Amino acid sequence: MNVPTCRIFRAAGALCLFAASWSMVLGDAGSVPEEWKLPAEWVQLKAGKGRELAAGQCVVCHSVDYVTTQPPLGRAAWTATVEKMRAKYGAPLPTNSVAPLVDYLVSAYGKPDAPK
Ligand code: HEC
Known part of the structure:
Protein backbone atom coordinates (compact mmCIF):
# COMPACT_ATOMS: atom_id res chain seq x y z
CA MET A 1 0.00 0.00 0.00
CA ASN A 2 1.45 3.39 -0.86
CA VAL A 3 1.74 6.03 1.79
CA PRO A 4 -1.20 8.32 0.87
CA THR A 5 -3.61 5.37 0.71
CA CYS A 6 -2.32 4.18 4.04
CA ARG A 7 -2.97 7.61 5.54
CA ILE A 8 -6.54 7.52 4.36
CA PHE A 9 -7.04 4.13 5.91
CA ARG A 10 -5.55 5.26 9.17
CA ALA A 11 -7.81 8.31 9.22
CA ALA A 12 -10.80 6.09 8.52
CA GLY A 13 -9.72 3.71 11.25
CA ALA A 14 -9.46 6.53 13.76
CA LEU A 15 -12.84 7.82 12.73
CA CYS A 16 -14.30 4.38 13.15
CA LEU A 17 -12.80 4.05 16.62
CA PHE A 18 -14.16 7.48 17.48
CA ALA A 19 -17.64 6.56 16.27
CA ALA A 20 -17.50 3.24 18.09
CA SER A 21 -16.52 4.85 21.38
CA TRP A 22 -19.28 7.43 21.03
CA SER A 23 -21.83 4.76 20.37
CA MET A 24 -20.60 3.02 23.53
CA VAL A 25 -21.07 6.23 25.47
CA LEU A 26 -24.47 6.98 24.00
CA GLY A 27 -25.73 3.43 23.73
CA ASP A 28 -28.75 3.07 21.52
CA ALA A 29 -31.11 6.01 21.07
CA GLY A 30 -33.59 4.49 23.50
CA SER A 31 -31.21 4.73 26.42
CA VAL A 32 -30.21 8.40 26.47
CA PRO A 33 -30.02 9.82 29.97
CA GLU A 34 -33.33 11.05 31.33
CA GLU A 35 -32.14 14.67 31.52
CA TRP A 36 -31.30 14.71 27.81
CA LYS A 37 -34.82 13.86 26.75
C1 HEC B 1 -45.93 27.12 11.25
C2 HEC B 1 -45.54 27.42 12.60
C3 HEC B 1 -46.62 27.57 13.64
C4 HEC B 1 -47.59 26.65 13.99
C5 HEC B 1 -47.83 25.27 13.44
C6 HEC B 1 -48.36 27.30 15.04
N1 HEC B 1 -47.82 28.52 15.35
FE1 HEC B 1 -48.43 29.75 16.82
N2 HEC B 1 -46.94 31.06 16.35
C7 HEC B 1 -46.05 30.91 15.31
C8 HEC B 1 -45.19 32.07 15.26
C9 HEC B 1 -44.07 32.30 14.26
C10 HEC B 1 -45.60 32.92 16.31
C11 HEC B 1 -45.03 34.27 16.69
C12 HEC B 1 -43.83 34.00 17.55
C13 HEC B 1 -43.32 35.23 18.20
O1 HEC B 1 -43.84 36.32 18.00
O2 HEC B 1 -42.37 35.04 18.98
C14 HEC B 1 -46.69 32.24 16.99
C15 HEC B 1 -47.35 32.74 18.09
C16 HEC B 1 -48.45 32.17 18.70
C17 HEC B 1 -49.20 32.74 19.81
C18 HEC B 1 -48.82 34.02 20.54
C19 HEC B 1 -49.75 35.14 20.23
C20 HEC B 1 -49.68 35.60 18.81
O3 HEC B 1 -50.76 35.74 18.24
O4 HEC B 1 -48.57 35.80 18.25
C21 HEC B 1 -50.24 31.90 20.07
C22 HEC B 1 -51.33 32.06 21.12
C23 HEC B 1 -50.12 30.79 19.14
N3 HEC B 1 -49.03 30.97 18.33
C24 HEC B 1 -51.01 29.74 19.10
C25 HEC B 1 -50.94 28.69 18.19
C26 HEC B 1 -51.95 27.66 18.09
C27 HEC B 1 -53.21 27.56 18.93
C28 HEC B 1 -51.52 26.80 17.13
C29 HEC B 1 -52.23 25.58 16.61
C30 HEC B 1 -53.42 25.83 15.88
C31 HEC B 1 -50.23 27.31 16.61
N4 HEC B 1 -49.93 28.47 17.28
C32 HEC B 1 -49.46 26.71 15.63
C33 HEC B 1 -45.94 29.84 14.47
C34 HEC B 1 -46.76 28.73 14.50
Whole structure:
Protein backbone atom coordinates (compact mmCIF):
# COMPACT_ATOMS: atom_id res chain seq x y z
CA MET A 1 0.00 0.00 0.00
CA ASN A 2 1.45 3.39 -0.86
CA VAL A 3 1.74 6.03 1.79
CA PRO A 4 -1.20 8.32 0.87
CA THR A 5 -3.61 5.37 0.71
CA CYS A 6 -2.32 4.18 4.04
CA ARG A 7 -2.97 7.61 5.54
CA ILE A 8 -6.54 7.52 4.36
CA PHE A 9 -7.04 4.13 5.91
CA ARG A 10 -5.55 5.26 9.17
CA ALA A 11 -7.81 8.31 9.22
CA ALA A 12 -10.80 6.09 8.52
CA GLY A 13 -9.72 3.71 11.25
CA ALA A 14 -9.46 6.53 13.76
CA LEU A 15 -12.84 7.82 12.73
CA CYS A 16 -14.30 4.38 13.15
CA LEU A 17 -12.80 4.05 16.62
CA PHE A 18 -14.16 7.48 17.48
CA ALA A 19 -17.64 6.56 16.27
CA ALA A 20 -17.50 3.24 18.09
CA SER A 21 -16.52 4.85 21.38
CA TRP A 22 -19.28 7.43 21.03
CA SER A 23 -21.83 4.76 20.37
CA MET A 24 -20.60 3.02 23.53
CA VAL A 25 -21.07 6.23 25.47
CA LEU A 26 -24.47 6.98 24.00
CA GLY A 27 -25.73 3.43 23.73
CA ASP A 28 -28.75 3.07 21.52
CA ALA A 29 -31.11 6.01 21.07
CA GLY A 30 -33.59 4.49 23.50
CA SER A 31 -31.21 4.73 26.42
CA VAL A 32 -30.21 8.40 26.47
CA PRO A 33 -30.02 9.82 29.97
CA GLU A 34 -33.33 11.05 31.33
CA GLU A 35 -32.14 14.67 31.52
CA TRP A 36 -31.30 14.71 27.81
CA LYS A 37 -34.82 13.86 26.75
CA LEU A 38 -37.08 16.63 25.58
CA PRO A 39 -40.23 16.92 27.65
CA ALA A 40 -43.45 15.69 26.11
CA GLU A 41 -44.66 19.19 26.77
CA TRP A 42 -48.00 18.92 25.05
CA VAL A 43 -49.21 16.89 28.04
CA GLN A 44 -49.63 20.29 29.68
CA LEU A 45 -52.56 20.96 27.40
CA LYS A 46 -55.82 20.78 29.33
CA ALA A 47 -57.95 17.74 28.74
CA GLY A 48 -60.84 18.14 26.36
CA LYS A 49 -62.19 17.21 22.97
CA GLY A 50 -59.65 18.25 20.35
CA ARG A 51 -56.65 18.09 22.66
CA GLU A 52 -54.87 15.54 20.43
CA LEU A 53 -55.41 17.79 17.46
CA ALA A 54 -53.89 20.76 19.27
CA ALA A 55 -51.06 18.54 20.54
CA GLY A 56 -50.32 17.57 16.96
CA GLN A 57 -50.76 20.98 15.34
CA CYS A 58 -49.88 23.66 17.85
CA VAL A 59 -46.51 22.65 19.23
CA VAL A 60 -44.81 22.13 15.89
CA CYS A 61 -43.21 25.58 15.77
CA HIS A 62 -43.27 26.89 19.30
CA SER A 63 -43.71 25.67 22.82
CA VAL A 64 -47.09 24.88 24.23
CA ASP A 65 -46.67 27.88 26.54
CA TYR A 66 -47.77 30.10 23.68
CA VAL A 67 -51.17 28.50 24.04
CA THR A 68 -51.36 27.88 27.78
CA THR A 69 -50.20 31.32 28.90
CA GLN A 70 -52.69 33.34 26.89
CA PRO A 71 -55.31 35.20 28.87
CA PRO A 72 -58.75 33.67 28.37
CA LEU A 73 -59.66 34.59 24.82
CA GLY A 74 -63.08 34.57 23.23
CA ARG A 75 -64.00 32.62 20.12
CA ALA A 76 -63.24 35.51 17.78
CA ALA A 77 -59.75 35.94 19.21
CA TRP A 78 -58.93 32.21 19.08
CA THR A 79 -60.25 32.02 15.55
CA ALA A 80 -58.06 34.95 14.55
CA THR A 81 -55.04 33.33 16.23
CA VAL A 82 -55.51 29.98 14.51
CA GLU A 83 -56.08 31.73 11.18
CA LYS A 84 -52.91 33.77 11.70
CA MET A 85 -50.91 30.59 12.42
CA ARG A 86 -52.26 29.11 9.21
CA ALA A 87 -52.24 32.02 6.79
CA LYS A 88 -49.35 34.18 8.04
CA TYR A 89 -47.01 31.71 9.69
CA GLY A 90 -47.69 28.75 7.43
CA ALA A 91 -49.05 26.20 9.91
CA PRO A 92 -50.00 23.23 7.74
CA LEU A 93 -53.54 23.06 9.09
CA PRO A 94 -56.13 21.34 6.97
CA THR A 95 -59.02 23.78 6.66
CA ASN A 96 -61.40 21.28 8.23
CA SER A 97 -59.34 21.17 11.42
CA VAL A 98 -59.63 24.91 12.09
CA ALA A 99 -63.13 24.69 13.59
CA PRO A 100 -62.39 21.71 15.91
CA LEU A 101 -59.18 23.43 17.04
CA VAL A 102 -60.99 26.65 17.80
CA ASP A 103 -63.67 24.68 19.69
CA TYR A 104 -60.99 23.05 21.82
CA LEU A 105 -59.12 26.31 22.45
CA VAL A 106 -62.29 28.15 23.41
CA SER A 107 -63.42 25.42 25.78
CA ALA A 108 -59.99 24.87 27.37
CA TYR A 109 -58.48 28.37 27.20
CA GLY A 110 -61.36 30.63 26.42
CA LYS A 111 -63.94 32.79 28.01
CA PRO A 112 -67.60 33.03 27.19
CA ASP A 113 -68.25 35.38 24.30
CA ALA A 114 -69.31 38.86 25.19
CA PRO A 115 -73.09 39.23 25.02
CA LYS A 116 -74.19 40.79 21.76
C1 HEC B 1 -45.93 27.12 11.25
C2 HEC B 1 -45.54 27.42 12.60
C3 HEC B 1 -46.62 27.57 13.64
C4 HEC B 1 -47.59 26.65 13.99
C5 HEC B 1 -47.83 25.27 13.44
C6 HEC B 1 -48.36 27.30 15.04
N1 HEC B 1 -47.82 28.52 15.35
FE1 HEC B 1 -48.43 29.75 16.82
N2 HEC B 1 -46.94 31.06 16.35
C7 HEC B 1 -46.05 30.91 15.31
C8 HEC B 1 -45.19 32.07 15.26
C9 HEC B 1 -44.07 32.30 14.26
C10 HEC B 1 -45.60 32.92 16.31
C11 HEC B 1 -45.03 34.27 16.69
C12 HEC B 1 -43.83 34.00 17.55
C13 HEC B 1 -43.32 35.23 18.20
O1 HEC B 1 -43.84 36.32 18.00
O2 HEC B 1 -42.37 35.04 18.98
C14 HEC B 1 -46.69 32.24 16.99
C15 HEC B 1 -47.35 32.74 18.09
C16 HEC B 1 -48.45 32.17 18.70
C17 HEC B 1 -49.20 32.74 19.81
C18 HEC B 1 -48.82 34.02 20.54
C19 HEC B 1 -49.75 35.14 20.23
C20 HEC B 1 -49.68 35.60 18.81
O3 HEC B 1 -50.76 35.74 18.24
O4 HEC B 1 -48.57 35.80 18.25
C21 HEC B 1 -50.24 31.90 20.07
C22 HEC B 1 -51.33 32.06 21.12
C23 HEC B 1 -50.12 30.79 19.14
N3 HEC B 1 -49.03 30.97 18.33
C24 HEC B 1 -51.01 29.74 19.10
C25 HEC B 1 -50.94 28.69 18.19
C26 HEC B 1 -51.95 27.66 18.09
C27 HEC B 1 -53.21 27.56 18.93
C28 HEC B 1 -51.52 26.80 17.13
C29 HEC B 1 -52.23 25.58 16.61
C30 HEC B 1 -53.42 25.83 15.88
C31 HEC B 1 -50.23 27.31 16.61
N4 HEC B 1 -49.93 28.47 17.28
C32 HEC B 1 -49.46 26.71 15.63
C33 HEC B 1 -45.94 29.84 14.47
C34 HEC B 1 -46.76 28.73 14.50
